Amino acid sequence: MKSFEHMSPTSVQEAVKMLSVGNARVIAGGTDLLGIMKDGLLPTDRVVDLKAIPGLDKIREESGELRIGALARIGDLASSALVQQKAPALAAAAFAVASPQIRNAGTLGGNLAQKVRCWYYRDADRADCYKRNGSYCYAIFGQSELHALFDGAACFAVTPSDTAIALSALAARIVVAGPKGEREVGVDDFFIGPAVDYMREVALAADEIIVDVRIPSTWSAQPSVFLKAAPRKAIDFARGSVGAAVIGSPVIQKARISLGAVAPTPKRATASEAFLEGKRLDAATIAKAAELATEGAKPLANNAYKIRLTQGLVRQALTRLAS
Amino acid sequence: MKAKKITEKRILELLDDPQFNLIAAESPWAFADEIEAVNQYLMATTPKLPEHLRAVQPQQTRIVGRRVARIEDPDRLTGQAIFTTDVRLPGMLHTAILHSPHAHALIENIDTSAAEALPGVRAVLTYKNVLKERIGGPPDMFILNQEIHFAGEEVAAVAAEDIHTAREAAGLIRVTYRVLPSVTDAEAALAPGAPDLGHGAEGIARGNQLAMSYPLTKRGNFDTAYAGAAVKHEGTYRTSTLQHATLEPRAAVALWHGPDQLTVWASTQYIMGVRAELATTFGLPRSHVRVICQHMGGGFGDKSSSVRQGRIAAILARMTQRPVRVEYDRQLNFNAASHRYATVVKLQAGADRGGKLAAYRADAISDSGAYAAFSLADVMVSLVRTYHAENAHFQQVSALTNRGPSGFQRCVGNPQGTFCQDIFMDELAEKAGMDPLDFRLANVETKVDQDRKLPWASCGIVECLQEGAKAIGWRQKWHKPGAAITGSKAHGIGMTAHACAHGSMAFPMTAMMKIDRDGSLDVIQSTTDIGGGQSTQMMMIGAETVGVRLEDAHPSYGDSAFTADSVGTYGSLQTMTGGSAVRVAGLDLKWRILQQATKPLPPKNAPLLPGKPEDLDTGDGFVFLKADPSKRVPIRDVVASTGGPMMGQGAHTIPAGYGMSTFAAGFAEVEVDLDTGDVRLLRYVAANDVGKAVNRLGVEQQIEGASSMGIGMVLGEEMKFDGPGNFPVNWNWENYAMPTVLETPKWADYKPIIVEPGDAIGPYGAKGVGEPPTSPPAPAIANAIYNAIGVRIHDAPITRDKVLAGLAQIRRG
Ligand SMILES: Cc1cc2nc3c(=O)[nH]c(=O)nc-3n(C[C@H](O)[C@H](O)[C@H](O)COP(=O)(O)OP(=O)(O)OC[C@H]3O[C@@H](n4cnc5c(N)ncnc54)[C@H](O)[C@@H]3O)c2cc1C
Numbered sequence A: 001m002k003s004f005e006h007m008s009p010t011s012v013q014e015a016v017k018m019l020s021v022g023n024a025r026v027i028a029g030g031t032d033l034l035g036i037m038k039d040g041l042l043p044t045d046r047v048v049d050l051k052a053i054p055g056l057d058k059i060r061e062e063s064g065e066l067r068i069g070a071l072a073r074i075g076d077l078a079s080s081a082l083v084q085q086k087a088p089a090l091a092a093a094a095f096a097v098a099s100p101q102i103r104n105a106g107t108l109g110g111n112l113a114q115k116v117r118c119w120y121y122r123d124a125d126r127a128d129c130y131k132r133n134g135s136y137c138y139a140i141f142g143q144s145e146l147h148a149l150f151d152g153a154a155c156f157a158v159t160p161s162d163t164a165i166a167l168s169a170l171a172a173r174i175v176v177a178g179p180k181g182e183r184e185v186g187v188d189d190f191f192i193g194p195a196v197d198y199m200r201e202v203a204l205a206a207d208e209i210i211v212d213v214r215i216p217s218t219w220s221a222q223p224s225v226f227l228k229a230a231p232r233k234a235i236d237f238a239r240g241s242v243g244a245a246v247i248g249s250p251v252i253q254k255a256r257i258s259l260g261a262v263a264p265t266p267k268r269a270t271a272s273e274a275f276l277e278g279k280r281l282d283a284a285t286i287a288k289a290a291e292l293a294t295e296g297a298k299p300l301a302n303n304a305y306k307i308r309l310t311q312g313l314v315r316q317a318l319t320r321l322a323s
Numbered sequence B: 001m002k003a004k005k006i007t008e009k010r011i012l013e014l015l016d017d018p019q020f021n022l023i024a025a026e027s028p029w030a031f032a033d034e035i036e037a038v039n040q041y042l043m044a045t046t047p048k049l050p051e052h053l054r055a056v057q058p059q060q061t062r063i064v065g066r067r068v069a070r071i072e073d074p075d076r077l078t079g080q081a082i083f084t085t086d087v088r089l090p091g092m093l094h095t096a097i098l099h100s101p102h103a104h105a106l107i108e109n110i111d112t113s114a115a116e117a118l119p120g121v122r123a124v125l126t127y128k129n130v131l132k133e134r135i136g137g138p139p140d141m142f143i144l145n146q147e148i149h150f151a152g153e154e155v156a157a158v159a160a161e162d163i164h165t166a167r168e169a170a171g172l173i174r175v176t177y178r179v180l181p182s183v184t185d186a187e188a189a190l191a192p193g194a195p196d197l198g199h200g201a202e203g204i205a206r207g208n209q210l211a212m213s214y215p216l217t218k219r220g221n222f223d224t225a226y227a228g229a230a231v232k233h234e235g236t237y238r239t240s241t242l243q244h245a246t247l248e249p250r251a252a253v254a255l256w257h258g259p260d261q262l263t264v265w266a267s268t269q270y271i272m273g274v275r276a277e278l279a280t281t282f283g284l285p286r287s288h289v290r291v292i293c294q295h296m297g298g299g300f301g302d303k304s305s306s307v308r309q310g311r312i313a314a315i316l317a318r319m320t321q322r323p324v325r326v327e328y329d330r331q332l333n334f335n336a337a338s339h340r341y342a343t344v345v346k347l348q349a350g351a352d353r354g355g356k357l358a359a360y361r362a363d364a365i366s367d368s369g370a371y372a373a374f375s376l377a378d379v380m381v382s383l384v385r386t387y388h389a390e391n392a393h394f395q396q397v398s399a400l401t402n403r404g405p406s407g408f409q410r411c412v413g414n415p416q417g418t419f420c421q422d423i424f425m426d427e428l429a430e431k432a433g434m435d436p437l438d439f440r441l442a443n444v445e446t447k448v449d450q451d452r453k454l455p456w457a458s459c460g461i462v463e464c465l466q467e468g469a470k471a472i473g474w475r476q477k478w479h480k481p482g483a484a485i486t487g488s489k490a491h492g493i494g495m496t497a498h499a500c501a502h503g504s505m506a507f508p509m510t511a512m513m514k515i516d517r518d519g520s521l522d523v524i525q526s527t528t529d530i531g532g533g534q535s536t537q538m539m540m541i542g543a544e545t546v547g548v549r550l551e552d553a554h555p556s557y558g559d560s561a562f563t564a565d566s567v568g569t570y571g572s573l574q575t576m577t578g579g580s581a582v583r584v585a586g587l588d589l590k591w592r593i594l595q596q597a598t599k600p601l602p603p604k605n606a607p608l609l610p611g612k613p614e615d616l617d618t619g620d621g622f623v624f625l626k627a628d629p630s631k632r633v634p635i636r637d638v639v640a641s642t643g644g645p646m647m648g649q650g651a652h653t654i655p656a657g658y659g660m661s662t663f664a665a666g667f668a669e670v671e672v673d674l675d676t677g678d679v680r681l682l683r684y685v686a687a688n689d690v691g692k693a694v695n696r697l698g699v700e701q702q703i704e705g706a707s708s709m710g711i712g713m714v715l716g717e718e719m720k721f722d723g724p725g726n727f728p729v730n731w732n733w734e735n736y737a738m739p740t741v742l743e744t745p746k747w748a749d750y751k752p753i754i755v756e757p758g759d760a761i762g763p764y765g766a767k768g769v770g771e772p773p774t775s776p777p778a779p780a781i782a783n784a785i786y787n788a789i790g791v792r793i794h795d796a797p798i799t800r801d802k803v804l805a806g807l808a809q810i811r812r813g
């Protein structure tokens, strides 16, 4: 690793200022950033460590909302009784992340802002991929089993974050601090696809910081689930995942279903959501909703299995919500 | 097969060649004639166990057969064990290795000036300034090559004051490659129109087909027998390229003392082989090279030679006059270390109406990868020996491709061969209308090596099948395929029968035994303990044979300065080979002790014990009269009566007239999720014929470890290569899905069964067990998946995509 400058601001304002210079990056748990720096994937001459800023890791109920500081550790989310009660899908997603060691070091903010895991992107030898500022996507003719079924354009890497999928199902809002103060953005707008900008996965400027994540009262404490399929039971990133939440029982008034590992962003299964409104979760309805979830999928050479997998996960998620 | 004539001169050369030892151990069929000649020679020249030593063999075992924790466990568990990668010497330099991003290329220009100019850099090595020594092949593999044969191959090495500087410097080397056509699939490499990798001109290949291969083996007349068979079946099966993914990567630390004395700490399975290689590289007498490997962080077949890393460290150390450390980074270790080769096996067989195998044929293609240096890519060893077939035809070809170098991985070829064979046999059983267990019981070979026509020195395959079946509850649980579905979960059960040469082979080996005046015994052997508990087991055999208490014994191993040349730890052969040498050395020492005990001693001219040496025995640290064990003296008094320590020595003796084999059976129960294609292994029973367990705990650990690797082979492990670029994409532990503890069953559901028929050759009747349990899990699990979902999957690994595609054939939505 090349040498770099390490800074420890004690306030968000100070941190934002430090970020406005050169190739500065936020570091929280470092579980993603340090690997990236070692492999030389992103030029970095300064890291701005958020861990000394007090109060950024609180998990609390405020104004009827479940609010989670960006520095809350993923392991704490998984074991928090409040999160388990108010947002079961998020607790399950947090528990599904990586391994105990990584959950104990990694933070929610870092989980949302982590870079993609496309194996070409992560290979220092493949420096000409679009995401590395090059002009080629290896996945299109190469090994694409990790890659997107939906919304690929130039880049086909999928969102790696498990918590993002649960947060998308729970209609969360992300609070971002920058030079001009704070702004709030809905989770589905926070993630941006390659059609907008293939170099970035999230709507964050270089000198912006995620400070808080908020789950509105409409969706907290509603039944919600998160299911994930990966090659192994621990460590692995999702090959398919689903976050689902419903309001109304036995007749569904509103449903939110978000799919993971199939698109560059959390992918809302809007056709399934619309179909479910006003229906009871019986077997036929569940089967139809699952089928609709992958409508419009455009598989590459090696990822067609994600269609059946995603349908199966949606089926299982809705079956759980029905009981 | 026509036998080649092998001269005596050639035999002696082969015996002295560590490469030959290795290939003979790991691919015994690759040089079948040479090996046969060497064996004949050794049988004729190796002394048989002398009568007087036979007479003093222990009457009963006191130590062999116990459960003993490995002696290195406390060190390892407390982090105090010093592995090669832990060695730090004063003034030591660190090395970074630059690798090729291309699968096949010629280095047209390499400019190291910027790297050399970086402060802290002490030496840069490329093909231009490295010794031009051919270290394996074909094709020609040098310490560094100008022609690159696979993506990830070593191109240059930089030694610098710290690893960060070394890596930065490696990044400053400018290489101009001429990219050449490449191919990474064996079938594609052999197909018409394949890119010519250029080995034909070197005379080592026809097109891309390697000239050397497993010899054609024929019995009876396959075609006639097949034509007349009542039940016929054929199928094609595939296995993938696997990586050992050792926790400790390839590594070496080299230190020169003056111009002609070299010490190397090497992460190796074969200290004596590495010593011989380095002596050749530097033109030194072997005694001037010392190789040390006390603790090994995983070898599994990859570390049987020093290959490039040891030589690079020693050359850089000589250039800089400083100690030099080389440790492969994870990407380099995944791609440049050897691989278990991918195979395609086409099988064909006919059975009679009663389900008896009448004709059996195998045609295999294996992927030798970029170099055939350390493997000839056999897959036939278990095919020719597991099932009785009087009419048979086994044929194999190997292709050179641009995958990384192929090699051994916890067995050679058998995990591949048995995977294909035992799915096939399951299918044949079904066609014959037989229960899979009954089919195996009716067809396994229990008596002889069918090609050499020699009786097995031991055979426990029937007991493996019966005990394993009992433990898993085969008769109660086996059901029709796809007949046990509850909700979205399908239950399945499957099995495998397996026979393997590994664990039964014996090679020349020496050992020494030293007992001190205080009665403590030093068991000295050149075995490398690779984590399989070899040194503990040698200590047990030594203590048993001499008759001291286990607490009073200690093994010395892993340092070439200690003892004579002998083979490495591979082929599961240390129990047979090292164990046998230790036993002979122990008997030699015991004989001397008994003689001393009966020798009249001054001043009274009275012996310590009455009678002749043959009337005495030893045990628990005493020499006693067989007729009256209460008449005894401590062994230490006997040793002390000589005034100094006593020594024994021994060499392995080669037995004649036996076929040698290990045997195993595997039974698996799975649950398949029909929605997601998840396969969960619920239960696994491994039954292994080990002859006799020397260390029961060690045997269980080996069975568990090997089974886990077998599970990985079928449930996830596979090196994947980019289509157009032919470079590996999943070269890390994130994307190469080795099983974790969560993918293997809980201990209660993970049952090792130890079958002990007693071997006619092995020490105390023991055979090796490191590799044989690796093969059965994959086909057993594949057969269980079939039993669950009713769809056959022929290609390993059986990953989610294949299960889901299989389910799509039979299920809605
Ligand atoms: C082996 C392995 C397996 C993994 N498996 C999974 C998995 O199964 N599921 C999953 O979801 N994740 C997985 N991960 C990713 C892991 O969860 C993330 O690395 C972790 O959540 C990142 O958190 P961190 O605090 O360590 O972030 P860091 O590494 O510190 O930062 C990651 C990125 O986010 C940015 N960042 C961090 N905090 C903020 C903030 N507050 N505001 C703005 N930007 C910020 C950093 O600049 C950096 O670019 C895995 C990682 C590894 C190494």
Ligand code: SF4
Pocket (backbone or CB within 6 Å): A116, A118, A119, A120, A121, A129, A130, A131, A132, A136, A137, A138, A139, A140, A147, A154, A155, A156, A157
């Ligand atoms: S999918 Fe994206 S990250 Fe991967 S190779 Fe293509 S452009 Fe690069």
